[in-house]
Amino acid sequence: xxxxxxxxxxxxxxxxxxxxxxxxxxxxxxxxxxxxxxxxxxxxxxxxxxxxxxxxxxxxxxxxxxxxxxxxxxxxxxxxxxxxxxxxxxxxxxxxxxxxxxxxxxxxxxxxxxxxxxxxxxxxxxxxxxxxxxxxxxxxxxxxxxxxxxxxxxxxxxxxxxxxxxxxxxxxxxxxxxxxxxxxxxxxxxxxxxxxxxxxxxxxxxxxxxxxxxxxxxxxxxxxxxxxxxxxxxxxxxxxxxxxxxxxxxxxxxxxxxxxxxxxxxxxxxxxxxxxxxxxxxxxxxxxxxxxxxxxxxxxxxxxxxxxxxxxxxxxxxxxxxxxxxxxxxxxxxx
Amino acid sequence: xxxxxxxxxxxxxxxxxxxxxxxxxxxxxxxxxxxxxxxxxxxxxxxxxxxxxxxxxxxxxxxxxxxxxxxxxxxxxxxxxxxxxxxxxxxxxxxxxxxxxxxxxxxxxxxxxxxxxxxxxxxxxxxxxxxxxxxxxxxxxxxxxxxxxxxxxxxxxxxxxxxxxxxxxxxxxxxxxxxxxxxxxxxxxxxxxxxxxxxxxxxxxxxxxxxxxxxxxxxxxxxxxxxxxxxxxxxxxxxxxxxxxxxxxxxxxxxxxxxxxxxxxxxxxxxxxxxxxxxxxxxxxxxxxxxxxxxxxxxxxxxxxxxxxxxxxxxxxxxxxxxxxxxxxxxxxxx
DNA sequence: CCTACGGGTGCAAACGATTGCAACCGATCG
DNA sequence: CGATCGGTTGCAATCGTTTGCACCCGTAGG
Numbered sequence: 033x034x035x036x037x038x039x040x041x042x043x044x045x046x047x048x049x050x051x052x053x054x055x056x057x058x059x060x061x062x063x064x065x066x067x068x069x070x071x072x073x074x075x076x077x078x079x080x081x082x083x084x085x086x087x088x089x090x091x092x093x094x095x096x097x098x099x100x101x102x103x104x105x106x107x108x109x110x111x112x113x114x115x116x117x118x119x120x121x122x123x124x125x126x127x128x129x130x131x132x133x134x135x136x137x138x139x140x141x142x143x144x145x146x147x148x149x150x151x152x153x154x155x156x157x158x159x160x161x162x163x164x165x166x167x168x169x170x171x172x173x174x175x176x177x178x179x180x181x182x183x184x185x186x187x188x189x190x191x192x193x194x195x196x197x198x199x200x201x202x203x204x205x206x207x208x209x210x211x212x213x214x215x216x217x218x219x220x221x222x223x224x225x226x227x228x229x230x231x232x233x234x235x236x237x238x239x240x241x242x243x244x245x246x247x248x249x250x251x252x253x254x255x256x257x258x259x260x261x262x263x264x265x266x267x268x269x270x271x272x273x274x275x276x277x278x279x280x281x282x283x284x285x286x287x288x289x290x291x292x293x294x295x296x297x298x299x300x301x302x303x304x305x306x307x308x309x310x311x312x313x314x315x316x317x318x319x320x321x322x323x324x325x326x327x328x329x330x331x332x333x334x335x336x337x338x339x340x341x342x343x344x345x346x347x348x349x350x351x352x353x354x355x356x357x358x359x360x361x362x363x364x365x366x367x
Numbered sequence: 368x369x370x371x372x373x374x375x376x377x378x379x380x381x382x383x384x385x386x387x388x389x390x391x392x393x394x395x396x397x398x399x400x401x402x403x404x405x406x407x408x409x410x411x412x413x414x415x416x417x418x419x420x421x422x423x424x425x426x427x428x429x430x431x432x433x434x435x436x437x438x439x440x441x442x443x444x445x446x447x448x449x450x451x452x453x454x455x456x457x458x459x460x461x462x463x464x465x466x467x468x469x470x471x472x473x474x475x476x477x478x479x480x481x482x483x484x485x486x487x488x489x490x491x492x493x494x495x496x497x498x499x500x501x502x503x504x505x506x507x508x509x510x511x512x513x514x515x516x517x518x519x520x521x522x523x524x525x526x527x528x529x530x531x532x533x534x535x536x537x538x539x540x541x542x543x544x545x546x547x548x549x550x551x552x553x554x555x556x557x558x559x560x561x562x563x564x565x566x567x568x569x570x571x572x573x574x575x576x577x578x579x580x581x582x583x584x585x586x587x588x589x590x591x592x593x594x595x596x597x598x599x600x601x602x603x604x605x606x607x608x609x610x611x612x613x614x615x616x617x618x619x620x621x622x623x624x625x626x627x628x629x630x631x632x633x634x635x636x637x638x639x640x641x642x643x644x645x646x647x648x649x650x651x652x653x654x655x656x657x658x659x660x661x662x663x664x665x666x667x668x669x670x671x672x673x674x675x676x677x678x679x680x681x682x683x684x685x686x687x688x689x690x691x692x693x694x695x696x697x698x699x700x701x702x
Numbered sequence: 703c704c705t706a707c708g709g710g711t712g713c714a715a716a717c718g719a720t721t722g723c724a725a726c727c728g729a730t731c732g
Numbered sequence: 733c734g735a736t737c738g739g740t741t742g743c744a745a746t747c748g749t750t751t752g753c754a755c756c757c758g759t760a761g762g
Contacts, residue, residue, distance in 0.1 A: 036507050038748060049712045054750060064710060084483040086748035089424040090717055096463075096484070104449045105638075110440045117439065117466050126484055128431075129464045131452050148419040149431070149461055172371045250642045274639075281642040303440075304609075307585050307616040309644030374719065384742045389720060399740065421718035425747055 037080045046074040057082070094151025094173075096126045097330065100142050101156045102134045102220075106248065107302040108272065108319055112156055112178060115323025123331060132159060134248070136219055140164045147171045152334065154178065154326050159219040174333045176326045180221040186329035187342035190317050192222065194346045196229035199269055199297055199315060202349055204237050207358035208267040208295060211239055214246040214256050214279065216271030223271060226299065230269070246271050253278025261288060266358040267295040273305045276312050280354065284309065291356030301350050310353035317347040372415045381409040392417070429486025429508075431461045432665065435477050436491045437469045437555075441583065442637040443607065443654055447491055447513060450658025458666060467494060469583070471554055475499045482506045487669065489513065489661050494554040509668045511661045515556040521664035522677035525652050527557065529681045531564035534604060534632055534650060537684055539572050542693035543602040543630065546574055549581040549591050549614065551606030558606060561634065565604065581606050588613025596623060601693040602630040608640045611647050615689065619644065626691030636685050645688035652682040 043050045048071065056063050056071035057080075063071075088095050097120055101109040117127050128150055132139035136159045143160075144167075147153060153168065156178045160168060169175055169185055176186030203211055213230055216223035227243060234241035244259055246252045253275035260268055260279060270276035276298035283290055290296055290310055298305070301316035325343045332340050378385045383406065391398045391406035392415075398406075423430050432455060436444040452462050463485055467474035471494045478495075479502075482488060488503065491513045495503060504510055504520055511521030538546055548565055551558035562578060569576035579594055581587045588610035595603055595614060605611040611633035618625055625631055625645055633640070636649035660678040667675050 039750095040748080050749080051712060051714095051751075052710090055711090058750085060751095062710065067710085081479075081483055083748055085420065085424045085429070086717095087750080089420045089719095089747090090749045090751095092717065094420070104452065105442055105445045107440055107442075110445050113464075114439045114466060117464065121465070126463050126481075127465075128461050129448075129452065130456070130462075131449060144416075146461075148416055250638050254642070277639060277642045281644070281646075284644055303585050304612060304639050307589070307612045308642070309616070309619055311616070385719080386721075386742060386744095387740090390741090393720085395721095397740065402740085418718055421747095422720085424717090424749095425719045425721095427747065 036083070037078045038083070039080070042071065042075045042078055042080050045078060046071050095124060096128050096150045097152040097154060098128045098130065098143075098146030098150035099154045099156060100130045100132055100139055100146065100158065102132050102139070102159055102217075103248070104129075104131045106274070107304075108300055109156055111302075111319035112323045112326075115320030116154060116156075116327055117323070118320075119324045119327035123327065134159060134217060134219065136160055136164060140167065143168050143171070147173055152176070152330050154330070155180070157220065157222060159217070161219075174330060176329050176333075178322050178326050181342060184339070186326065186333060186339050188322050188325045188329060189342065189344055190222070190322070191344040191346045192225040193229045193233075194344075195299060195315050195317075196226060197233045198347070198349050199299075200230065200233050200237055200239060202313070202351065202355065203267045203269075203295065203297065204239060206267075206295065206355060208265075209239055209358070210265045211241055211267045211269060212260060212263045212265035213241060213243045214253065214260065214268060214270045214275055215243060216246055216248050216275070218245070220248075226271065240265075246275055248272060248274065250274045250278035250281070253280075254282045257282030257286065260294075261286065265294075267297065267355070270296065270298045272300045273298045273302045273308075273312060273314055276314070276354075277304060277308045280308055280310070280312065290354050292359060295355040295358070297355050299347075301347075305350075306352070308354075313352045313355040314350055315347040316350050318345055321345060371418070372413045373418070374415070377406065377410045377413055377415050380413060381406050430459065431463050431485045432487040432489060433463045433465065433478075433481030433485035434489045434491060435465045435467055435474055435481065435493065437467050437474070437494055437552075438583070439464075439466045441609070442639075443635055444491055446637075446654035447658045447661075450655030451489060451491075451662055452658070453655075454659045454662035458662065469494060469552060469554065471495055471499060475502065478503050478506070482508055487511070487665050489665070490515065492555065492557060494552070496554075509665060511664050511668075513657050513661050516677060519674070521661065521668060521674050523657050523660045523664060524677065524679055525557070525657070526679040526681045527560040528564045528568075530634065530650050530652075531561060532568045533682070533684050534634075535565065535568050535572055535574060537648070537686065537690065538602045538604075538630065538632065539574060541602075541630065541690060543600075544574055544693070545600045546576055546602045546604060547595060547598050547600035548576060548578045549588065549595065549603060549605045549610055550578060551581055551583050551610070553580070555583075561606065575600075581610055583607060583609065585609045585613035585616075588615075589617045592617030592621065595629075596621065600629075602632065602690070605631065605633045607635045608633045608637045608643075608647060608649055611649070611689075612639060612643045615643055615645070615647065625689050627694060630690040630693070632690050634682075636682075640685075641687070643689075648687045648690040649685055650682040651685050653680055656680060 039050045043053045056068040130142040153175045179189045297313040299315045301314035305312040305314045374385045378388045391403040465477040488510045493515050514524045632648040634650045636651035640647040640649045
């Protein structure tokens with residue numbers, strides 16, 4: 033923990049003015065090569081590092097983008113973050129990350145706070161209500177939404193219409209005619225989309241779709257077990273893999289064989305989906321790519337263009353052992 | 368996306384000087400109550416938000432702390448981050464997050480970059496080598512290390528000595544005398560600590576300890592399957608739960624019954640450990656607490672004190688169905 | 703030999719906020 | 733009635749960096 037070296041220190045040591053040092057270090061062609069070399073040498077010797085705060089301040093061009101996620105520990109979000117962080121870093125930007133804890137009001141507070149520090153905002157799976165979203169979009173910075181469609185902002189999302197179709201067609205292909213959807217958080221736009229597109233597709237495929245409330249974590253799936261068992265569906269679609277794995281765990285504990293008695297499929301295909309018992313059929317999506325695309329929308333916008341059209345990513349079904357042919361299920365048994 | 372309102376705009380509108388506005392907004396007692404009210408009103412009306420970049424620059428006191436993690440998608444790190452983010456936010460600080468991708472050189476680059484933007488650094492499970500760490504500590508900001516012990520820096524870590532003892536005592540209590548450790552990334556300090564403490568404790572408990580290389584992800588555990596099966600150990604300890612779950616999956620695929628033929632236990636107890644098949648015996652640690660403690664060390668230091676002594680967190684064993692009494696295992700079978 | 707030119711350099715103004723200090727005002731006191 | 737004082741307010745400097753502009757000086761051309 034040493035003292036901070038400033039431009040003026042380098043200038044003094046090199047026997048020139050601060051402007052010369054600044055220009056030499058930034059590679060301006062106004063300075064003679066010898067001076068550049070000398071200044072560089074002195075700066076290196078002194079261990080000079082530009083104060084980025086001052087730099088950013090002076091230049092006015094913010095080098096930081098704020099990001100909100102509902103939950104840092106959800107693998108979906110962390111992978112989006114991973115992609116976004118890599119892309120932003122490659123572009124010379126830093127990421128200011130805030131977690132809202134799935135709470136819309138907290139998210140709004142976060143947004144207002146982040147915007148003071150950042151030149152752009154990325155809202156990942158925003159839980160904001162309409163009014164909150166309006167407020168966010170009125171802020172003096174560009175905003176990109178991941179997994180939420182909005183006007184006057186960048187949009188990058190999973191194509192849930194395609195997703196739900198792929199999932200349901202897989203199940204109908206196995207003979208299932210009655211499917212139960214175990215939902216996610218009600219504040220989640222993507223849960224709404226999953227429901228909407230599932231309903232619509234179910235209608236067109238002549239599938240009976242039931243829906244129940246759920247959540248986003250393993251225990252939500254586990255807790256949904258009894259309700260699932262009571263339902264007359266032969267296949268279950270869960271909001272995400274965490275819920276799916278939780279449900280599988282309950283089914284195993286209660287001797288319901290998967291997929292013989294019940295098929296389970298899910299969205300996202302996070303890594304553990306491959307290692308659950310049985311391995312979970314799931315819709316793989318390129319989450320890191322979501323982050324990258326968000327970044328490229330942002331750079332386009334930052335360089336003065338209009339918002340590009342929304343990027344929609346079509347997922348790909350990974351069939352594993354949790355889905356199988358529909359059978360007539362043994363009816364309600366005592367659990 | 369509106370225009371940025373500055374202090375001078377508020378001043379003009381309110382018919383006073385910028386200094387008055389600044390003082391009124393910051394609650395200085397030098398300003399008469401009426402003026403304060405008026406300025407506040409005007410500021411609110413205009414939607415004034417202080418430019419934190421300028422503020423931070425002027426005040427010199429950085430409100431941002433940089434954090435590095437090896438991998439954002441690892442649940443261990445994301446929970447640490449969660450705790451840290453919450454604590455920092457409560458203290459009015461923002462988190463600048465960088466992911467090194469488990470690469471020591473990338474981490475060094477990250478550190479050097481983050482330090483230019485931050486007033487403090489938190490290295491979470493740093494993969495830096497000795498030289499890199501020296502460099503980081505020589506930077507003009509305080510540094511806290513999570514899960515890595517270092518001199519002249521804040522230290523917050525899991526007490527792996529206690530951890531390994533608890534784990535091994537659990538296994539010996541079940542009659543196991545030969546244990547295999549499936550390791551983690553070689554750059555990981557915590558893997559080194561786990562090995563060191565396991566060896567030491569094994570010796571004192573008269574347990575034979577074998578070790579193999581592994582990694583940090585599910586597939587590392589899965590891939591270790593054949594080697595595990597060939598070993599003569601009756602119990603396996605894996606580097607973390609992801610590896611553990613991967614291994615369980617391989618064992619299941621290859622008809623090795625857990626825990627009848629082989630017991631598996633692990634470190635960390637991430638949420639999915641409860642939902643694997645069988646549920647995984649694991650050492651619960653308060654990861655979010657690690658983040659909070661890192662923050663409190665930092666605040667202590669930032670307020671001028673010396674570094675507090677290292678905080679060590681003792682984990683707690685959560686016994687689940689993956690560990691059971693040692694049996695004479697059926698010997699090597701064709702897989 | 704003087705002027706014009708131009709490459710290289712430094713001076714000083716900015717960016718937006720905070721803050722020490724001076725200035726101002728009405729009121730009080732000698 | 734003038735000096736003083738306490739309470740408010742504004743002026744101006746400041747943080748570290750970038751950058752427009754003026755300046756200096758050597759060289760070349762008239």
